[in-house]
Amino acid sequence: MAEPKPQGAVSKMLNAAWVRPLLFLVFIVVAWDLAIRLFKIPAYQIPAPADVVAVLRTDWPELLRQSWPTTYATIWGFVLSALFGIPVAMLIAGSKTVESYVYPLLVFSQSVPKIAIAPLFVVWFGFGILPKVISAFLLGFFPVVVSAVQGFKSVDPDMVDLARAMQGSRLQVFCAVNLPHALPAIFSGLKVSVTLAVVGAVVGEFVGSNSGIGYVMQRSIGTFDLPTMFAALVILALLGVILFWIVDRIEKLVIPWHVSQREDVIFAS
Numbered sequence: 001m002a003e004p005k006p007q008g009a010v011s012k013m014l015n016a017a018w019v020r021p022l023l024f025l026v027f028i029v030v031a032w033d034l035a036i037r038l039f040k041i042p043a044y045q046i047p048a049p050a051d052v053v054a055v056l057r058t059d060w061p062e063l064l065r066q067s068w069p070t071t072y073a074t075i076w077g078f079v080l081s082a083l084f085g086i087p088v089a090m091l092i093a094g095s096k097t098v099e100s101y102v103y104p105l106l107v108f109s110q111s112v113p114k115i116a117i118a119p120l121f122v123v124w125f126g127f128g129i130l131p132k133v134i135s136a137f138l139l140g141f142f143p144v145v146v147s148a149v150q151g152f153k154s155v156d157p158d159m160v161d162l163a164r165a166m167q168g169s170r171l172q173v174f175c176a177v178n179l180p181h182a183l184p185a186i187f188s189g190l191k192v193s194v195t196l197a198v199v200g201a202v203v204g205e206f207v208g209s210n211s212g213i214g215y216v217m218q219r220s221i222g223t224f225d226l227p228t229m230f231a232a233l234v235i236l237a238l239l240g241v242i243l244f245w246i247v248d249r250i251e252k253l254v255i256p257w258h259v260s261q262r263e264d265v266i267f268a269s
Helices: 009-014 019-039 049-058 060-094 096-109 114-125 130-153 157-165 170-207 213-222 226-254
Strands: none
Touching (some): 049 060, 049 226, 060 130, 060 170, 060 226, 114 130, 130 170, 170 213, 213 226
16 A cells, blocks of 8 residues: 655645635636626626626625524524424434334424515514524524434444443433434434525525525615625625535534544545
């Protein structure tokens, strides 16, 4: 087995985790600009990238100010989805009776469009932050439950029996075997949940709000201000990426032993 050859500075930079997505993003922007120029797409249909960048540069303070309500609703909705989703998944995975009653209803609830029931939250809870938090919670709840149930159900029964044979209590067995084994699946659900929570917060802002990125988008659509709407979409994308990255960092700290967190090893013959 030969030692891998040391990489040069340029090779290391190109292999960095953030460089490849950035290069692909540049490619998309260039293709976007070329498509507008080649097909002569009017600005009232798709704005040019330069117009969107100009809006981001001139209106950045306002967009940043409007992003705080959306971020607040997203984080609270995500936290609630984790606090409620994981215990519900534990009940479903631990009891066939609970699963037979609750799980089909959870699946059925996902067929109801959240944009259709979001106006009810405004009627029930007013125009404050609470309807947005509930909307973010509802979109982020289901992925956490499904992933956590899969994680708890995939625990090796032999490991559980071994822990019980060693006189471990139910809590000790859960903390030493069930929870560590389910954590990779739980974090997979959390990473999906945090991005969907952004969508849920925006849905809540669409139906009743005078602040937030969803409100900016709705106002821009009404005035056909497409550059501002695309700039708002960029802010939402950045928010989703940042929150996803935070959850991914937490995963690396909590389960550094899992195979998904190991560095790639290159073997040469």
